[in-house]
Amino acid sequence: MRTLMKVTVPVEHGNAGIRDGRLPRTIEGMLDQLKPEAAYFYAEHGQRAALMVFDLQDPSQIPTIAEPLFQELNAAVEFSPVMVADELRRGLIALAESEGAGRIAAPPISPATV
Numbered sequence: 001m002r003t004l005m006k007v008t009v010p011v012e013h014g015n016a017g018i019r020d021g022r023l024p025r026t027i028e029g030m031l032d033q034l035k036p037e038a039a040y041f042y043a044e045h046g047q048r049a050a051l052m053v054f055d056l057q058d059p060s061q062i063p064t065i066a067e068p069l070f071q072e073l074n075a076a077v078e079f080s081p082v083m084v085a086d087e088l089r090r091g092l093i094a095l096a097e098s099e100g101a102g103r104i105a106a107p108p109i110s111p112a113t114v
Contacts, residue, residue, distance in 0.1 A: 003056040013074040
């Protein structure tokens with residue numbers, strides 16, 4: 001399942017992780033393990049943050065993904081299932097079909113509207 005993972009690292013732990021090499025090692029490990037289709041790094045509310053979109057094969061992977069971030073960086077980690085426009089389109093069509101014709105219209109979704 002396509003999953004969005006958001007990671008935020010408290011400033012003090014991030015600073016220590018930069019000084020001793022844990023932060024880049026942990027992030028590189030995540031990138032190697034997850035092979036995300038997209039990864040973004042930014043500052044949020046004064047903390048280091050990252051967003052990664054990857055394929056979560058099984059929920060049992062969550063501990064092996066999150067624990068290094070918790071233990072090495074004291075990070076907050078959030079997981080959310082996400083869709084691309086084609087997946088949303090298929091879901092809306094399926095919804096319209098299950099609700100019966102006329103009750104719910106599933107208009108076409110262009111990439112510009114998503």
